[in-house]
Amino acid sequence: MSKKFVIKPFRPPCQLDKPQADEKWQLLKSAIQQIHSHNASSLSFEELYRNAYNLVLQKHGELLYQGVCDCIQAHLEDIAIEVAATPDEVLLAKINGVWEEHKNTMAMVRDILMYMDRTYVEQQRKMKIYDFGLILFRDYIARHSAVKERLRFILLDAVAKERDGQIVEQLLIKSTLSMLSDLGVNTLSVYEQDFEVFFLESTKEFYHSESLDYLAQNSCVDYISKAEGRIAEEHRRALSYLNPSTEKKLKRIVETELITTHAKALVEDSSGCVLMLEQDLHSQLARLYSLLSRVPATVDHLRNCVCDHAKKTGLELVADQEKTKDSTVFVKKLLALRDKYDRVVTESFRGEKKTQKKLKDAFEDFINADARCASYLVLYIDELLRQGLKGVSEADAESLLDKVIVLFRYLQDKDVFENFYKQHLSRRLLGGKSTSEEAERAMISKLKTECGYHFTSKLEGMFTDMSMSQETMEAFKLNQPLDQPLDQPNQQPVELEVKVLTAAHWPVSNIEQCKLPVEINACFSAFENFYLKKHTGRKLSWKTALGTADLRAHFKTAKHDLSVTTYQMCMLMKFNDRDTVSFEALTEIGIPAADLRRHLISLCTPKHRILKKSSKGKIILDDDVFVFNEDYTSKLKRVKIPLVSAKETSIVSEDIPQPVEEERRLLIEAAIVRIMKARKTLQHNELIAEVTRQMTSRFTAVPAFIKKRIESLIERDYLERGSDDRRMYTYMA
Numbered sequence: 150m151s152k153k154f155v156i157k158p159f160r161p162p163c164q165l166d167k168p169q170a171d172e173k174w175q176l177l178k179s180a181i182q183q184i185h186s187h188n189a190s191s192l193s194f195e196e197l198y199r200n201a202y203n204l205v206l207q208k209h210g211e212l213l214y215q216g217v218c219d220c221i222q223a224h225l226e227d228i229a230i231e232v233a234a235t236p237d238e239v240l241l242a243k244i245n246g247v248w249e250e251h252k253n254t255m256a257m258v259r260d261i262l263m264y265m266d267r268t269y270v271e272q273q274r275k276m277k278i279y280d281f282g283l284i285l286f287r288d289y290i291a292r293h294s295a296v297k298e299r300l301r302f303i304l305l306d307a308v309a310k311e312r313d314g315q316i317v318e319q320l321l322i323k324s325t326l327s328m329l330s331d332l333g334v335n336t337l338s339v340y341e342q343d344f345e346v347f348f349l350e351s352t353k354e355f356y357h358s359e360s361l362d363y364l365a366q367n368s369c370v371d372y373i374s375k376a377e378g379r380i381a382e383e384h385r386r387a388l389s390y391l392n393p394s395t396e397k398k399l400k401r402i403v404e405t406e407l408i409t410t411h412a413k414a415l416v417e418d419s420s421g422c423v424l425m426l427e428q429d430l431h432s433q434l435a436r437l438y439s440l441l442s443r444v445p446a447t448v449d450h451l452r453n454c455v456c457d458h459a460k461k462t463g464l465e466l467v468a469d470q471e472k473t474k475d476s477t478v479f480v481k482k483l484l485a486l487r488d489k490y491d492r493v494v495t496e497s498f499r500g501e502k503k504t505q506k507k508l509k510d511a512f513e514d515f516i517n518a519d520a521r522c523a524s525y526l527v528l529y530i531d532e533l534l535r536q537g538l539k540g541v542s543e544a545d546a547e548s549l550l551d552k553v554i555v556l557f558r559y560l561q562d563k564d565v566f567e568n569f570y571k572q573h574l575s576r577r578l579l580g581g582k583s584t585s586e587e588a589e590r591a592m593i594s595k596l597k598t599e600c601g602y603h604f605t606s607k608l609e610g611m612f613t614d615m616s617m618s619q620e621t622m623e624a625f626k627l628n629q630p631l632d633q634p635l636d637q638p639n640q641q642p643v644e645l646e647v648k649v650l651t652a653a654h655w656p657v658s659n660i661e662q663c664k665l666p667v668e669i670n671a672c673f674s675a676f677e678n679f680y681l682k683k684h685t686g687r688k689l690s691w692k693t694a695l696g697t698a699d700l701r702a703h704f705k706t707a708k709h710d711l712s713v714t715t716y717q718m719c720m721l722m723k724f725n726d727r728d729t730v731s732f733e734a735l736t737e738i739g740i741p742a743a744d745l746r747r748h749l750i751s752l753c754t755p756k757h758r759i760l761k762k763s764s765k766g767k768i769i770l771d772d773d774v775f776v777f778n779e780d781y782t783s784k785l786k787r788v789k790i791p792l793v794s795a796k797e798t799s800i801v802s803e804d805i806p807q808p809v810e811e812e813r814r815l816l817i818e819a820a821i822v823r824i825m826k827a828r829k830t831l832q833h834n835e836l837i838a839e840v841t842r843q844m845t846s847r848f849t850a851v852p853a854f855i856k857k858r859i860e861s862l863i864e865r866d867y868l869e870r871g872s873d874d875r876r877m878y879t880y881m882a
Contacts, residue, residue, distance in 0.1 A: 165207040173200045174209075174216050177261070181217065184254050185224045194261060202264045210269035214278070217262065221282050225251075225289040233295035237303060241321045244300065247290065248328045255282040280334045287332040287339055297343065300325070304344060305351055311386070312355065323390030330392050337394055345395055349402055352383075356406035364411055368420040373436050376407045380443070404443050412447035422454040426493065434497035452504050456511040459490050463515030467522070480529035484552050487512065509559070516559045517849075520805065523560055526553070527569040530592065534577060538584045546588055554595045562848045563600060567608075568809045570596075571656045574608060578615050579648060579695060586612075600846060610654035618648045625679050645672045649680070649689075656808070662691045663715070663739040666722045693719075694744065699787075702759070705779045711759065712789040716740050716748045721759070724777040732773045749775070751792050757781075759790065817850060817858045822867055825880035833859075833876040 165173070180197050183189060204213045228247055235243040259266070259279040266277045276284070290296065304325065307317045329340040337345075356379070364372050383403050387396040415437070416422045425434040441447045466482055490508055498504045516522045530553055538546045560566055577583045590612070597605040625647075650657065665673065677689050696715035700722075701708060713721065719738050723730045735745060746769045752759045759781055763774045805813075820843050825831060831839075836859070837852050844850040859878070862868045871877035 165203065165209065170204060170207065170209040170212055173204055174212055176200055177204075177213070178216060178220055180261070181220050181258060182224075184257050189257060194257075197261045198263070201262050205265045205269050210265060210273070213262070213265055214269060214273075214275060217258065217278055218281060218285070221255075221258075222285050222289070225285050229289045229293050229296075232290055233293055237299060240296075240299060240303060241318070241325055244290065244296070245321060245324050245328070248286070248324075251282065251286050251290075255279050258282070276334075283332050283334050291329065291332055291339065291343070301344060301347055305347060308348065308386070309351070309355070312382070319389050326390055326392060337392060340392055345392070345398070348395070349398055352399065353402050353406060356403060357410070360407050360411055364414065364418075369415055369418045369424075369437065370420065370433050372411075372415060373433075373440050376440055377436075379403065379407060408440060408444045409447055412441055412444070413450045415441075416450045416454045422451060423458055426455065426458050429489070431493065431496040434493065435499075438497055438499075448503075452507050455490070455493060455504065456507045459486070459508055460511040460515050462486060463512065464518065467515060467519045476525040476528035477532050479525050480553075480556070483516075483556060487552070487555060513559045513561065516556070517561045520562065520565065523562060523566040524569045526556055526560070527566060527573055529553070530570070531573040531577065534584055534588055534592065535582050536584060538588050547591070550588070550592055550595060553592075554599060557596070558599065562805070562809075563604070564809050564812060564847045565805060567604060568656070568806050571607065571611075574611060575655050575657075578611060580697075604847070607654045610651055614650050614654060615648065618650075621649055621680065622647060624683075625676055628679055629675070643668055643672050645676060647676055650692075652690075657692055657695065660692070660694045660741060661739060663693045663719055664737070665693070665715075665719060669718075702781075704781050706782055709781075709783055709785070710787040712787065713752075714748060714792065716744060717752060717790065720749065720752070721777075729774050729776050732769065732771055732775070735775075747793060751790055754793070757788065757790050813848060813850075813854070814858060816847070817844065817855055818862060820844065821855075821858060821862055822880075825868060825878065828880070830871075830877060830879050832874075833878065836878060 177197060177200055180192050183192060201213060204210065228251075232240075232244055232247060256279070259277075262278050266279075269275075270277055275281075291300070304322060307322055311317045326340065326344065329344055330337055332339040333341075360372075360376075363375055367375070380400075380403055383399055384396075387393075387399055391399070422434065422437065424430070425437070438448065438451060441451055463483075463486060466479070466486065469479075494500060494504050494508060533549060533553070538549070541549070557563075557566065574589070577589070583589050593605050593608050593612075596608070625645075673691060680689060681687065693715045698713055698715055698718035700711045700713060700718060702711050702721070711721070716738075719740070720730075720735055723734070732749075735749070736742075738745075740748070749760070749762075749769050750767065751757070753762050753775075758778050760775045761778050762769070763772075764770050817840060820840050821836065824836065824839050824843075837855055840855050841850045841852070859868065863870065863878075866881055868878045869881055871879060
């Protein structure tokens with residue numbers, strides 16, 4: 150059975166006239182006053198809500214809104230008189246109590262007037278009644294002429310007392326500052342204007358004064374402790390009762406006054422960075438770095454101080470080297486200096502890349518300030534590979550070579566290093582002086598990793614020559630007849646050991662071959678015939694200046710095997726068929742004059758006086774006559790005759806070696822042609838910059854030197870200048 154619905158016409162509600170509206174407002178006003186008087190328990194909030202609802206619905210919203218505002222204002226005016234009369238000692242407690250009451254009453258009023266907030270306030274674009282209550286509290290209480298300044302003074306004084314170590318009521322301060330934050334109505338304007346600005350200014354003044362006084366009377370380490378404590382204290386304060394928005398501003402001011410302002414003075418203090426470096430106080434330096442890291446820009450003062458100290462120490466080390474002239478001691482001190490600052494970066498700077506880069510620049514500056522550093526490093530490596538690695542484990546040997554490579558990276562003129570390294574490597578290989586071939590190859594492998602294949606191709610070629618020579622000699626000995634004819638009945642067959650060297654790989658000088666004894670010449674000819682049959686088209690050039698020989702010498706009391714140079718062998722074998730030999734006769738061998746005198750004097754030293762000369766003293770005269778010393782004695786069966794040192798032959802020099810200069814000339818010209826061939830036309834400065842960049846891996850190209858090479862290429866028609874712009878170059882195919 151269906152039910153019928155009847156739709157009745159709309160009946161408008163009865164309209165409230167002005168007297169009726171006033172009556173309802175009076176009820177609401179009385180209720181608000183009772184709420185302010187803490188008598189809200191007897192009120193019917195449902196009825197009050199309905200009255201407020203009807204007033205708004207019947208177009209009396211303005212009456213309700215304005216009436217409520219006036220009622221709250223009147224109440225706060227009375228409260229303001231009480232607060233203003235409150236003594237300073239209890240002002241915070243009083244104002245916090247009033248504030249809590251105000252929030253509670255406004256929450257009740259807001260609930261009663263909820264409909265008005267949702268409709269009338271929105272439509273008329275007025276402030277919600279709760280927010281308006283905050284504005285009234287701000288104007289009549291917080292900013293009362295007799296309250297505002299006192300309140301701020303009490304808060305700042307409490308902070309000052311706490312900084313002085315006194316105990317303050319943090320909860321009371323926190324609730325007061327929270328009140329100021331809320332009174333901004335969705336902004337922090339009241340908190341910022343009435344407290345924060347003054348708080349930050351007083352903080353700045355406090356730390357500016359305290360830091361100046363403390364630093365003047367205490368050491369750097371003490372100041373670091375003080376600053377760390379103050380920064381931690383301000384952080385706790387911000388968390389305890391300040392608005393979160395203040396923390397960053399407070400942190401910035403504290404760090405500016407404690408760190409930025411004094412960073413340079415702190416680093417340069419007599420108890421600061423330099424003292425920490427000299428006494429290896431890494432933990433203290435780490436604390437200083439941590440403090441300055443709070444303001445990243447200030448760390449540059451510390452980085453610069455560390456790097457300047459490293460550079461100063463390095464330059465002093467180079468200056469000391471001028472006096473000592475001991476390459477091994479110099480490089481060991483250099484490695485110790487590098488280890489020291491490596492620990493500084495690792496332990497104190499947390500391995501920071503910027504500090505590593507600045508230290509690298511500092512080491513490069515003082516190492517490259519003296520061109521001899523490259524040769525000293527080579528001499529140290531030579532000492533290592535000759536005997537320094539004896540009895541050392543493989544891991545320790547690897548570590549030593551790695552440290553050397555670190556210093557090698559600092560060298561800008563790596564071609565100078567290569568030149569010296571080739572000289573010493575050739576001496577080790579030809580003289581059989583290396584501790585182990587594995588260590589030699591490991592060193593070359595590391596150099597190859599650093600500079601590429603082209604840097605070590607000649608060095609690797611030297612090893613190839615040595616292994617090929619060994620195979621060649623084995624084949625030669627198998628090819629020789631066992632019964633060689635001898636010139637004398639007691640003569641022993643000559644044992645020949647030849648190293649066949651590729652001229653392009655080895656740093657050999659173009660010294661003419663000296664005149665060899667007949668029996669030695671026969672062996673040379675036999676080997677030369679054997680070798681050229683196997684390798685047609687090649688040419689052998691004998692480098693007698695680099696050779697050695699073992700001779701059996703017959704003295705009155707014994708026979709001794711003398712280990713001498715090839716030059717000395719040629720001299721001594723002159724005495725097989727005569728008793729005396731003049732200096733003039735020895736010059737006929739074809740040995741350069743300087744080498745002749747040096748090798749002769751080595752045979753006439755008091756310890757190894759194989760020959761006696763007619764004159765007295767250490768100098769060889771042109772009219773000297775030499776006699777074989779049959780009275781020579783030695784406890785050793787085999788005697789090695791050492792060569793006296795030659796000052797003029799020292800490889801350690803401040804000048805760039807001539808072969809290096811020539812190679813640089815060729816490299817720069819090749820780079821210029823390569824660049825211009827690809828670019829066709831290029832401006833002068835761009836060409837200089839590009840050539841410099843390409844040469845960086847081997848040496849530092851000086852612009853003036855590059856310019857000379859450009860001029861040379863123009864003269865040889867590789868390049869030409871632009872007709873309109875003389876600084877523009879064009880490549881000529």
